[in-house]
Amino acid sequence: MNGIDMILSVVENPTRRRILMALVREPHYPLQLSKELGISQQAVVKNLDILERSGLVESQKESSDKGPYKTVYRPASEFTLTIDMRNGMFRTTLSEPEGHMAVQDIYDMGLEAVRENLSEIDRQINEFDKLREMMIERRNIVISSFMNSSVVSELDYFGRSMLYCMLNSPGLDVERVSQEMGVREDRMARVLDDIENKCRDARKEDEK
Numbered sequence: 001m002n003g004i005d006m007i008l009s010v011v012e013n014p015t016r017r018r019i020l021m022a023l024v025r026e027p028h029y030p031l032q033l034s035k036e037l038g039i040s041q042q043a044v045v046k047n048l049d050i051l052e053r054s055g056l057v058e059s060q061k062e063s064s065d066k067g068p069y070k071t072v073y074r075p076a077s078e079f080t081l082t083i084d085m086r087n088g089m090f091r092t093t094l095s096e097p098e099g100h101m102a103v104q105d106i107y108d109m110g111l112e113a114v115r116e117n118l119s120e121i122d123r124q125i126n127e128f129d130k131l132r133e134m135m136i137e138r139r140n141i142v143i144s145s146f147m148n149s150s151v152v153s154e155l156d157y158f159g160r161s162m163l164y165c166m167l168n169s170p171g172l173d174v175e176r177v178s179q180e181m182g183v184r185e186d187r188m189a190r191v192l193d194d195i196e197n198k199c200r201d202a203r204k205e206d207e208k
Contacts (some may be wrong), residue, residue, distance in 0.1 A: 006095050007081055010054045015039060016047045020075070023057060028075040048073055068121065084136060088144045143167050151198040158183075159191050164194070 011017055018037050022028055030048060035043040051057040058076035061069045069075075082093045087116060109117065146152065146167065165177050172193065178185040 004081065006054055007079070007094070009013055010050060010056060013047065015043065017053060019044065019047055019051065019058065023073055023075050026139045029070045029072050033073075052076075065200075080107050086136065088164075089136070091139055091168070094197060124176050149202075151195065151202055154198065155191070155195070159195075162191055163195065 011020070015037070016112045019033060022033055022036060028036070030041050030044045033048075034043045037044070048057065052059060054077065056077055057073050059071050059073050062072050064070050077096070079094060079096045082095075084093075087156070143164075147160070147164065152163060155163065162177070162181065162183070165181055166172075166174075169177060169180075172180075175185050175186050178188045181188075
């Protein structure tokens with residue numbers, strides 16, 4: 001099971017999502033989580049074990065002034081999981097930060113200045129999301145237009161499937177796509193040549 005499958009199987013549970021929301025704020029021990037989330041400590045420990053085995057959280061024993069050692073849990077990884085499901089497009093993307101940006105003396109700014117700084121960051125994130133939506137829509141229009149063209153309508157099921165893979169993975173060459181589809185490269189090359197020839201003939205017809 002790859003990283004995306006594992007993450008989806010873990011975070012589909014609402015209790016585990018609530019636990020993660022608490023842990024990204026600050027480290028917690030099971031009793032704290034039980035009180036904060038209003039669920040039994042047994043259920044908390046069970047879900048923490050799943051999260052730890054998946055690599056999303058980690059635990060550490062810490063001393064306590066009020067009694068025995070406590071097991072404290074904190075996040076063990078950072079990532080962004082994006083799922084795009086559109087007409088003609090289904091893609092999951094898992095990305096991890098390459099490093100942390102240094103922010104020095106942030107406390108000197110004061111609460112309101114920090115909130116203003118965060119507001120500007122959120123504004124830029126929203127602008128990026130809007131741009132991303134526009135580019136995805138543009139991408140879908142390009143793919144859909146080509147897939148619905150008269151040239152493609154003449155292809156059989158294999159030809160359409162192969163073309164769809166080629167269009168959705170423009171950075172991959174024929175060899176790589178053939179490996180992912182489990183199809184001989186020469187067979188794919190013949191289909192591609194046929195598509196190119198049909199496109200060339202269609203352009204000539206339009207020019208008349």
